[in-house]
Amino acid sequence: MKFSKIFLLSILLIIVIAITGFSVGSAAPIQVDYWVGFTGPDRDVMKSLVEEFNRTHPQIEVDMMSLQWSPLFSKFMMEVRGGTPPDILTMHLFEMGQFANAKLLDVKMVKNVGLKKADYSPKLWNASMYNNVQYAVPLDYQMHGLFYNKEIFGKAGITAPPATGEELIKIGQKLTIDKNGKNASETGFDPQNIVQYGLGMMNNHHGFYMWWGLMNQEGENKTFTATMKKATFNDAKAAKAWTYLKDLVFKYHIVPKGEKSPYDDFKVGKVAMLIDGPWEIPGLDKVTDLKYETAPVPQVFEHNGVWGANTLLTFPVKAKSSKQQAAVTFVKWLTDNSAAWAQCGMIPAKLSTLSEVKKMPHREAFVSETDYVDFLPPLPKAVQVFSSVAPSPILTASQNVLLNNEPVREVVVQMKKDIDTVLTSN
Amino acid sequence: MRKKGKIAFWFLLPFLIVFILFRLGPSIAGIFIGFTQWDFTGGVKFAGIANFQNLLKDGYFGISVKNTLCFLLITVPSLVILGLLFAALLNKKIKGRNLGRTIIFSPYVIMPAAVGIIWNWIFDNNFGIFNYYLGIIGIKPIEWLTSGKWALFSVSIVTVWSLVGYNMILYLAGLQGINNELYEAAKIDGANGFQTFIKLTVPMLRPVTSIIITLTLINTVQIFDQIYVMTGGGPGTATLTMVQYMYNEAFQNFNLGYGSAIGFMILLFLIILVTIQSKFLKSEV
Numbered sequence: 001m002k003f004s005k006i007f008l009l010s011i012l013l014i015i016v017i018a019i020t021g022f023s024v025g026s027a028a029p030i031q032v033d034y035w036v037g038f039t040g041p042d043r044d045v046m047k048s049l050v051e052e053f054n055r056t057h058p059q060i061e062v063d064m065m066s067l068q069w070s071p072l073f074s075k076f077m078m079e080v081r082g083g084t085p086p087d088i089l090t091m092h093l094f095e096m097g098q099f100a101n102a103k104l105l106d107v108k109m110v111k112n113v114g115l116k117k118a119d120y121s122p123k124l125w126n127a128s129m130y131n132n133v134q135y136a137v138p139l140d141y142q143m144h145g146l147f148y149n150k151e152i153f154g155k156a157g158i159t160a161p162p163a164t165g166e167e168l169i170k171i172g173q174k175l176t177i178d179k180n181g182k183n184a185s186e187t188g189f190d191p192q193n194i195v196q197y198g199l200g201m202m203n204n205h206h207g208f209y210m211w212w213g214l215m216n217q218e219g220e221n222k223t224f225t226a227t228m229k230k231a232t233f234n235d236a237k238a239a240k241a242w243t244y245l246k247d248l249v250f251k252y253h254i255v256p257k258g259e260k261s262p263y264d265d266f267k268v269g270k271v272a273m274l275i276d277g278p279w280e281i282p283g284l285d286k287v288t289d290l291k292y293e294t295a296p297v298p299q300v301f302e303h304n305g306v307w308g309a310n311t312l313l314t315f316p317v318k319a320k321s322s323k324q325q326a327a328v329t330f331v332k333w334l335t336d337n338s339a340a341w342a343q344c345g346m347i348p349a350k351l352s353t354l355s356e357v358k359k360m361p362h363r364e365a366f367v368s369e370t371d372y373v374d375f376l377p378p379l380p381k382a383v384q385v386f387s388s389v390a391p392s393p394i395l396t397a398s399q400n401v402l403l404n405n406e407p408v409r410e411v412v413v414q415m416k417k418d419i420d421t422v423l424t425s426n
Numbered sequence: 427m428r429k430k431g432k433i434a435f436w437f438l439l440p441f442l443i444v445f446i447l448f449r450l451g452p453s454i455a456g457i458f459i460g461f462t463q464w465d466f467t468g469g470v471k472f473a474g475i476a477n478f479q480n481l482l483k484d485g486y487f488g489i490s491v492k493n494t495l496c497f498l499l500i501t502v503p504s505l506v507i508l509g510l511l512f513a514a515l516l517n518k519k520i521k522g523r524n525l526g527r528t529i530i531f532s533p534y535v536i537m538p539a540a541v542g543i544i545w546n547w548i549f550d551n552n553f554g555i556f557n558y559y560l561g562i563i564g565i566k567p568i569e570w571l572t573s574g575k576w577a578l579f580s581v582s583i584v585t586v587w588s589l590v591g592y593n594m595i596l597y598l599a600g601l602q603g604i605n606n607e608l609y610e611a612a613k614i615d616g617a618n619g620f621q622t623f624i625k626l627t628v629p630m631l632r633p634v635t636s637i638i639i640t641l642t643l644i645n646t647v648q649i650f651d652q653i654y655v656m657t658g659g660g661p662g663t664a665t666l667t668m669v670q671y672m673y674n675e676a677f678q679n680f681n682l683g684y685g686s687a688i689g690f691m692i693l694l695f696l697i698i699l700v701t702i703q704s705k706f707l708k709s710e711v
Contacts, residue, residue: 074677077466192566203572203661258551258572258661270552384679390659390666391486391674403661404574 029061030326033086035076037069041282042344049340053333060326070389076316080104085316087327090139092309093127094386097226097378099314100130109315110134112328113335121370124349127310130226130378136312137331138349140341142277143308143373144206144213145366146298147284150291152196152272161273161293165244165300168273172198172254175272184253191253198254200262200271205388207245207398209307210275213297214241216305216374226377231419235412242401242408244300250405258403266292278345278366285361294365308373311346384422393418457693459686466680477687487688489663490671493578494647494695497667500582501589501646506638508586509593510631514623516594517601527598531591538588542655545584546571549656571657574664581653581665585646592645593638600634601627636707640700647696668692 038046043066050064065086067075073095079085091099099105111134117125120138128136148161156175162168175198176184183189184198201210215221215237223233249255259265266274267287274280275297284292297306313331315324334341338348342357347367358364376386386394397415400406463473481487512530516523533541548555549570557567570580604627612622628635650669653659659666659674668688676685 070678077680081466204658256552258569260546260550260552260572265552387674387678388658389674389678390657390670391489391663392678395658395660396662399661400574403569403572404664406662 027059029059030323032060032062032088032323032327032330034062034064034088034330035072035086036064036066036090037072038066038090038344039068040279040344042279042346045282045341045344049334049337052337053330057329057333060329062330070387073383080316083319085318087315087318087323088331089314089316091136091312091314092376093312093378094309094376094382095378096128096135096312096314097130097380098383100133100135100378101380104317105135106315106317107133107135109324109328110137112324113137113332115335119350119352121351123370123373124310127375128312136314137335139311139313139335139338140346140348141308141310141370141373141375142279142346143306143366143369144209144275144277144297145306145369146295147266147274147276147280147292148295149266149269149272150293152269156272161295162298163295164298168199168298168300169248169252169254172248172273173252174198176252176254189253194253194256196269197256197265197271199248199273199275200259200265201245201248201255201275202262203259203399203402205386205392205395205398206276207402208386208394210245211238211241211398212374212376213305213307214244214300216307216372217241217299217301217303218305219303221305221374224377224379226379228377228379229423231416231423233416235409235416238412238415239408240301242397242411246401246405246408249402278347278363281345281362282343292362294362296365296369304369304372306369306373308369308375310349310375379423381422381425385419391418393422456686456689459682460690461687462683464682466682470683473683477684478691480684481687481691486663486666487668487671487691490666490668490688491695493663493665494667494669496578497582497585497649497665498643498646498699500579501585502639502642504582504586505589505593505642505646506635508590509638510597510628510635512590512594513597513601514627517598527594530594533588534591536588538649538651539655541584541588542652545580545587545652546656549580572661574661577657577661577664581656584652584656585649588652589642589645593642596634596638596641597631600631604630632707636704639703639707643699643703644696647692647699668695 034050036043036046046066047064050062054061072089073091076085076089085104096105115134115137124138124141127141128134128138146161152175153159153161158171158174162171170185173184175196176194177196178184178190179193179195180188180190184191201207215223215233218234218237218241220233220237223231249257256265256271262271262274263276263280263283265271266276267284267290269290278294281294284290296304299305313334315327315331335350338350339353339356341348342353342360342363345363347354347357347363347370354367358367376382379385384392386392388395390396390399393415396418397411400411400414401408459470460477461473461475463471463476512526516526516530536544547553551557551567551569551572554570556570560567569576571577608626608630609622612626617625647667648669649667650673653665653667653670654673657665659670669692672685672688672692675681675688
């Protein structure tokens with residue numbers, strides 16, 4: 001009897017301590033839900049930044065959740081319906097339009113961060129706006145660039161990376177070698193038995209991004225706008241851009257047909273050059289045998305032009321939130337400390353960080369593209385138009401050209417039709 | 427007896443609650459959502475049969491139906507025939523049959539997403555083991571997952587590999603239910619092994635085969651993860667199945683109404699196929 005009384009009292013005591021004990025002594029930190037689409041080295045860098053913030057701000061605890069971009073937004077929409085969206089959500093400009101249009105983003109919170117226009121380039125500042133309203137805090141930007149293997153270049157006697165479209169083909173052919181040692185520009189070259197390719201490039205939605213860059217180079221950068229209701233790009237120029245990319249694969253044989261992972265191919269020297277983004281830098285730096293450098297994407301047509309994207313920090317609208325100030329504090333801290341974010345390869349949006357970033361290895365080529373980088377616009381239906389999952393208009397077009405070798409004219413007509421279907425749907 | 431029934435009810439209750447909440451309820455709700463316009467961000471509007479009318483005009487839905495049919499034509503017969511052959515072989519008292527059963531069944535318990543990742547490597551154009559061995563025997567590399575001509579066939583191979591063990595187990599259960607005296611009688615009548623298999627085993631397994639075909643149809647129509655991981659529905663639209671398209675519309679483009687309408691069409695599609703196969707097998711009896 002005595003024992004059971006003591007036992008019961010002990011249990012009661014534990015429960016009382018569990019409920020009250022921790023909250024009486026010290027106030028629990030405010031938990032901020034922070035959802036990101038970073039899944040590579042960028043996740044690790046962001047995680048360490050979050051840990052640093054949590055360490056230096058004991059009254060706030062940022063809880064970072066990382067998912068790939070597509071499932072991230074699916075989850076976000078589910079949570080919006082359930083009334084529990086995160087406090088902070090990362091996205092890109094093109095995705096922001098759709099969410100801003102649906103009134104899911106809190107504009108007041110962005111104002112509370114107290115951003116200064118002078119801290120950002122006009123391009124980056126404008127890329128946080130939708131319909132002249134600032135919906136987001138700029139974090140970084142990224143774009144395609146050219147990675148090249150210095151050893152392979154040296155062995156072939158090539159001293160500089162290609163700067164034009166013609167040079168890219170010429171150098172690419174020289175570096176594409178068959179099993180008999182002949183390169184792609186020599187007679188007797190066997191395209192069925194290639195042991196080393198000149199160039200690796202992605203054939204998914206990034207195929208469209210390369211096309212986007214080439215359209216910019218042809219001066220067709222104003223045809224995709226935030227208010228567009230119909231795709232009005234020039235068909236001939238669109239076909240010309242796709243043809244250039246297609247020829248790299250099927251005519252000049254400098255890009256492996258049906259390439260699955262250009263990044264892995266570049267790491268092991270299967271391809272001598274790679275068109276990809278700065279997010280690959282940390283991974284490539286870890287490959288001890290690889291000596292590489294970066295250069296801007298070659299200018300194929302009349303102007304300079306390259307696809308780019310920017311990462312934004314947004315505050316989803318919440319019915320009730322006692323965490324707003326904590327979320328603002330974290331975002332402000334993150335932008336103030338964004339130079340460290342450059343470790344993941346991305347270029348921080350704040351101008352004050354650029355001089356530091358340029359000094360980091362392999363970054364300068366990307367920074368040099370800043371003036372002409374072009375971001376996908378925040379179409380109200382951008383998530384569908386620019387989706388990376390089949391049968392999105394851009395993915396279907398890219399794979400039909402770069403994998404299925406379909407006639408470019410037909411692909412352009414179909415792509416236009418598919419984009420229009422999305423834009424005019426309810 | 428009544429007491430036993432009550433006990434059974436209480437044992438079944440947890441499953442029934444989960445089933446009703448997470449399977450039956452959403453399925454019925456899905457049918458109703460198919461008649462609405464619901465883009466996730468706004469309210470729900472009744473749309474009548476507009477989603478279904480749009481489906482009939484939607485070229486990509488047509489492609490997804492065609493791809494699903496092709497996928498079923500490759501996978502279902504392979505899964506049924508190979509399941510039966512493996513079961514017949516491993517039902518015999520041969521050395522290592524337990525190991526054989528384990529090896530064939532084990533892919534079934536691997537998570538579909540992991541299956542997709544594993545086969546992505548196996549099918550890799552440059553480093554994949556398939557192309558490596560093809561190269562040794564002088565065959566040019568095949569673009570397994572990156573060519574519109576091969577991709578659907580490649581994902582079908584993976585589906586057969588991962589599901590055949592399940593069919594084998596069902597057939598093994600069926601084989602063990604056949605009376606041994608029938609085999610002895612056939613032997614006395616002078617039937618050889620092949621004749622016994624065709625004239626006795628296969629007809630005796632007809633009820634099991636009917637169930638297996640039904641289950642295989644349902645399972646393969648619903649295949650999502652592997653294809654999503656391996657091709658994402660591409661290249662182009664080469665592996666875009668109805669389920670892939672439904673996911674894309676509902677959870678990528680946030681068109682819940684349209685996605686649910688596709689779900690409803692998948693249900694109809696399955697009902698038609700299962701009805702046809704059950705009638706076909708019945709008429710054979």
